[in-house]
Amino acid sequence: MFELSEEQKLIQKSIHEFAKKELAPRAAYWDASEEFPWESVRKMAEVGLTGLRLPAIYGGAGADLVTCGVAFEEVARFDHNCAIILCSSNITGRILSYASENMKANLLTEIVKGSRILAFGATEPEAGSDIRAIRTSAKLQGRTFIVNGEKSMVTFAGVAHGFIVLVKTEKEAGEEMSCVFIEADRPGIDIQPLQGFGWRATQWGNVAFHEVEVPVENLIGEKNNALSMLKGTVQEQRALTGLIALGTAREALEEAVKYAKIRKAFGKPLGKFEGIQFKLAEDHTSLEAARLLCYQALSLIEKKANEASVWAAMANLMGGETAYKVVNDAMDVFGGLGYSRELPFERHLRDVKAMQIANATLKIEIGQGLFGKEFFPCT
Ligand SMILES: Cc1cc2nc3c(=O)[nH]c(=O)nc-3n(C[C@H](O)[C@H](O)[C@H](O)COP(=O)(O)OP(=O)(O)OC[C@H]3O[C@@H](n4cnc5c(N)ncnc54)[C@H](O)[C@@H]3O)c2cc1C
Structure with a gap:
């Protein structure tokens, strides 16, 4: 247990x-x-x-x-x-x-x-879920990489002191990728802010690299080995962000329960109506189940277990989906007030929505565990 x-x-x-x-x-x-x-x-x-x-x-x-x-x-x-x-x-x-x-x-x-604060840039205008399709290149000239390409939707783009960037390091664009660290003040970097639905304090943006010179010492890990190097970190990030969404949802649910005990309609507190009580009871159950899934994923990742990758994807998927539903239901309990900016529910809803964005990649990973890789010729 x-x-x-x-x-x-x-x-x-x-x-x-x-x-x-x-x-x-x-x-x-x-x-x-x-x-x-x-x-x-x-x-x-x-x-x-x-x-x-x-x-x-x-x-x-x-x-x-x-x-x-x-x-x-x-x-x-x-x-x-x-x-x-x-x-x-x-x-x-x-x-x-x-x-x-x-x-x-x-x-x-x-x-x-x-x-x-450092940012991590993998996604590109033409490569998101299909990350192997990235085009940003780092070509070695002597002891300097020349980086060209564009990273999109980078969290902290506008405030980061440096970028950890996923690049192709070979002349021919193959499957292999590497990670390089690029200081934000190097010439040739152009940052375009993006306005997001949620995560509004994170200075989101697109980052373009034009002939950016980066010393070879800035390579992180081995050349052409980024995906395997990042595997454990991606798992950690997935399970932890699943829990972050659930943390926000938990606060929303607790507020909704408190409110349902005091807000009266038709002569009695909202919480006395089964329509409200059952909804919040179901949300409480899903929230606790999703939290357990995330903690189980974290302990499997810590043990470097074979199944950690699938569990991390399930944790993120379940964390995001559950959090969105729980916050949405909490907002409903507050009625019109819940929709107003006086209360935090609209902010919570915008924030937890971010966790649902990379759903396809998660489902592909879970599906591969369930069916076997031969059922996913596109990956
Ligand atoms: C708030 C936020 C912060 C982010 N921060 C970063 C960051 O710091 N660094 C970074 O590199 N990226 C970041 N991203 C980008 C994020 O990683 C991508 O949005 C995500 O990987 C999806 O890629 P995409 O947007 O290109 O969508 P696409 O890959 O174009 O997918 C579009 C839609 O199609 C679906 N889809 C894709 N493939 C399949 C398939 N095989 N079967 C069925 N459906 C499919 C997807 O689920 C999605 O709904 C951030 C995104 C958000 C929203």
Whole structure:
């Protein structure tokens, strides 16, 4: 049976109190102003959240994945965007574990301090779900890569100090891909902001690279081996973001239950009507089932189990779908007020919607586990 340890329960309680007191009061402001929440990032760094999963040698806490899930879920209850920032800091930090010692020393300590944000660029205008179709190239000339191409929908594009970019490193565009780190101040980088439905504090955008010169030392991991290098990190990111969506949904559900106990219609509290009670009872059940799926995925990823990849995809799929339904139902319980910007439900709904976007890729991965790869000739 899955159960949090006593230490994880204490962390859960303390992060809950921290996020409620320090992050919740500004969450609506960051969303409305679309400013990057540096003030909240610094607060999260002070309590060790920005480096929770990163190695102690760079100032991190080296926490296990379930502990990270617990922490990010609690942060997401009070500020979804901050939880996305945390997850990303820890994930880009994990990718950097394959980088040179010099890069690790320079970048990881700054990520842990909350003074550096890195972005990850894989998607391109003509390659999203089908990631092998990317065209961005990094051609080696002497000891310098010349990078050309465009990455689209990059979270933190407008605020990142550097980009971890998925590129093709061979002259002929083959299947092989590599990862290079590109500092944001290198000449030839053009950033176009994008306005999103949710995740409005994350400075989303498209990033174009025109003849950008990058030293060969900025290669992360081995050349032509990016997909296998990123496998574990992608799994972590999927299960953790599933939990982030569920954290936001959990807060919405608890608010809906409280409201249904006090709001009266037809002479009695809404919660006395089975139509309301059954809906929230079902949501509570799906939410807890989805959370368990995510935590199970995290422990399988930690153990590097063979089935971790499928579980991570299921966690993300179920996390996103469940969170969207739960927040939508919570909004309904509040009636017209739920639709207003006075309450956070419309913000929550916009934020958790992001988690449903990469559904096809998730289903392909789950389907491959179920049917066998021969049923997916396109992948
Ligand atoms: C909020 C947000 C943040 C993002 N941040 C980043 C980031 O930081 N870095 C980054 O690289 N990318 C980022 N992305 C991009 C994201 O990874 C892509 O949107 C996602 O991979 C889907 O790719 P696409 O948008 O090109 O859609 P497409 O691949 O064009 O798919 C379009 C639609 O077709 C469906 N589809 C695709 N293939 C199949 C199939 N075989 N069978 C059935 N249906 C299919 C998809 O599910 C989708 O509904 C972000 C996206 C969002 C919404």
